[in-house]
Amino acid sequence: MHRSEAERTVVIADDHAVVRSGLRNILSSLQGVRIIGEAANGLEAIAYGKRYQPSMMTLDAGMPMCNGMEVLGEVRRWSPRTRVCVVTGFTSVGSLSDWRSAGVDGLFLKSSEPAELREGFSRILAGSTYLQHDIRCLLDDRQQVVELTLRERQILHQVTLGLSNAEIAEKLSISPKTVDNHRSRLMAKLGVHSVAQLVAYALKEGLLEPARQA
Amino acid sequence: MHRSEAERTVVIADDHAVVRSGLRNILSSLQGVRIIGEAANGLEAIAYGKRYQPSMMTLDAGMPMCNGMEVLGEVRRWSPRTRVCVVTGFTSVGSLSDWRSAGVDGLFLKSSEPAELREGFSRILAGSTYLQHDIRCLLDDRQQVVELTLRERQILHQVTLGLSNAEIAEKLSISPKTVDNHRSRLMAKLGVHSVAQLVAYALKEGLLEPARQA
DNA sequence: TCTCGAATAGGGTGTGGACCTCATGCGGGA
DNA sequence: TCCCGCATGAGGTCCACACCCTATTCGAGA
Numbered sequence: 001m002h003r004s005e006a007e008r009t010v011v012i013a014d015d016h017a018v019v020r021s022g023l024r025n026i027l028s029s030l031q032g033v034r035i036i037g038e039a040a041n042g043l044e045a046i047a048y049g050k051r052y053q054p055s056m057m058t059l060d061a062g063m064p065m066c067n068g069m070e071v072l073g074e075v076r077r078w079s080p081r082t083r084v085c086v087v088t089g090f091t092s093v094g095s096l097s098d099w100r101s102a103g104v105d106g107l108f109l110k111s112s113e114p115a116e117l118r119e120g121f122s123r124i125l126a127g128s129t130y131l132q133h134d135i136r137c138l139l140d141d142r143q144q145v146v147e148l149t150l151r152e153r154q155i156l157h158q159v160t161l162g163l164s165n166a167e168i169a170e171k172l173s174i175s176p177k178t179v180d181n182h183r184s185r186l187m188a189k190l191g192v193h194s195v196a197q198l199v200a201y202a203l204k205e206g207l208l209e210p211a212r213q214a
Numbered sequence: 215m216h217r218s219e220a221e222r223t224v225v226i227a228d229d230h231a232v233v234r235s236g237l238r239n240i241l242s243s244l245q246g247v248r249i250i251g252e253a254a255n256g257l258e259a260i261a262y263g264k265r266y267q268p269s270m271m272t273l274d275a276g277m278p279m280c281n282g283m284e285v286l287g288e289v290r291r292w293s294p295r296t297r298v299c300v301v302t303g304f305t306s307v308g309s310l311s312d313w314r315s316a317g318v319d320g321l322f323l324k325s326s327e328p329a330e331l332r333e334g335f336s337r338i339l340a341g342s343t344y345l346q347h348d349i350r351c352l353l354d355d356r357q358q359v360v361e362l363t364l365r366e367r368q369i370l371h372q373v374t375l376g377l378s379n380a381e382i383a384e385k386l387s388i389s390p391k392t393v394d395n396h397r398s399r400l401m402a403k404l405g406v407h408s409v410a411q412l413v414a415y416a417l418k419e420g421l422l423e424p425a426r427q428a
Numbered sequence: 429t430c431t432c433g434a435a436t437a438g439g440g441t442g443t444g445g446a447c448c449t450c451a452t453g454c455g456g457g458a
Numbered sequence: 459t460c461c462c463g464c465a466t467g468a469g470g471t472c473c474a475c476a477c478c479c480t481a482t483t484c485g486a487g488a
Contacts, residue, residue: 015325016233016303016323016324016325017236017324017325017326017327017328017331018233018236018237018240018301018324018326018328018331019230019232019233019236019324020236021235021236021237021239021240021328022231022232022233022234022235022236022237022239023232023235023236024239025235025236025238025239026232026235040325087232089230089303109230110229110230110231110232110233111229111230111231111254112231112232113231114231114232114235117231117232149463149464149465150464151464151465151466159410160410160414161410161414162406162407162408162410162411162414163410164408164444164445165444165445166444174465174466174467175466175467175468177466177467177468177469178465178466178467178468180445180446180447181465181466181467181468182465182466183445183446184445184446184447184448187446187447188447192376193376193446194376194378194409194445194446194474195408195409195410195413195445195446196373196374196375196376196377196409196410196412196413197376198410199409199410199413199414199417200374200375200376200413200417203413203414203417363433363434363435364434365434365435365436366434378474378475379474379475380474388435388436388437389436389437389438391436391437391438391439392435392436392437392438394474394475394476394477395435395436395437395438396435396436397475397476398475398476398477398478401476401477402477407476408444408475408476409475409476
């Protein structure tokens with residue numbers, strides 16, 4: 001559990017083996033980095049974090065079993081000194097700012113050049129944080145980042161699952177009329193005028209799990 | 215343009231640099247393979263195919279500028295001897311069977327183990343085709359692969375864009391009533407009962423572009 | 429030739445939901 | 459203290475659409 005100044009331990013978590021291979025490639029070119037594990041899903045990632053307390057963990061946003069945000073929470077709880085950096089394919093402003101406010105130490109797009117990833121990873125290992133250039137740009141010119149309340153997010157999620165107002169009402173133990181009201185405010189905020197647009201928006205903004213069923 | 219028996223040229227096309235790095239890793243471990251280019255979007259991929267006529271091209275399904283399916287068509291046209299294999303993150307039965315019927319030489323999930331990718335790549339380079347194990351399973355137990363007609367696909371796409379029946383009718387120059395009918399048959403086929411479910415289904419099945427806006 | 433499915437179009441009915449206003453209770457900040 | 463925003467709830471209106479029919483045209487295949 002003790003680690004020397006020279007050696008930094010890293011766990012790579014991503015459900016795509018190809019991506020893990022790429023990250024391994026990039027990370028192993030850094031001085032003093034030793035990759036001690038690869039996790040293919042959220043639960044494995046949590047287990048590795050708990051057991052090995054690595055210096056750093058790279059985290060994919062959309063993993064099966066347990067999504068990235070939950071993994072972040074668990075790792076923070078069980079291994080608070082582990083630097084967590086997220087490597088995501090999603091470019092939606094919503095999810096990116098969610099990650100930032102969740103307090104990750106690094107945030108990268110999968111489209112980042114290896115050089116930038118190397119640069120970022122070594123800074124994070126050195127103790128500072130890193131926000132990838134493209135992401136900084138995206139977050140900067142976030143026109144009107146719509147702020148949704150907790151309830152509105154819940155309602156939105158249920159709507160994208162295809163539930164009717166009545167069903168959502170029952171699920172959340174509130175009146176169907178209240179669901180209707182939240183929904184109206186939601187659509188007004190997002191500037192959409194139909195369920196279809198609402199669902200399309202939610203899915204594009206990554207408020208739902210990415211497409212997978214295997 | 216002439217290539218020896220021993221040397222096989224490969225172009226890697228993927229918008230994620232990390233994935234390219236991983237694929238480069240895996241491919242370069244194969245005997246006699248030389249990677250002659252990396253494309254970060256569809257147009258670059260087409261250009262590489264045209265110019266270098268590589269032995270093989272690995273293709274990402276969802277690239278910006280020009281999607282994988284279009285790239286496949288162009289590569290087939292300009293470089294018919296190039297073996298094309300698709301490496302996709304999407305696990306939806308619909309898109310996978312689309313790829314297969316489009317006649318790609320290889321089909322892999324990004325979650326494939328490096329060993330299986332190596333195996334598949336070398337078979338493809340040797341002249342045969344390869345369908346990754348997980349994909350074969352997915353396609354095998356495709357319960358009732360819903361067959362949609364061309365018109366139904368068009369309608370579905372417009373619906374996911376948030377257009378109303380009237381708007382779709384105008385766009386396709388048909389009667390709103392016809393749109394309604396197609397839509398009803400569509401929902402019956404897919405076993406859904408609301409716009410929300412319809413849109414969710416379409417997006418999950420990858421009938422729309424993946425989430426990106428950068 | 430006859431049949432079948434796809435695409436087109438219309439009739440009709442009932443309901444879900446988009447959008448409006450109004451009201452209450454609660455917690456936080458000025 | 460007052461006010462504002464959030465969550466809750468309810469009234470009502472109106473249109474889109476989900477779902478039920480029938481019918482015609484056309485091309486493919488038995």
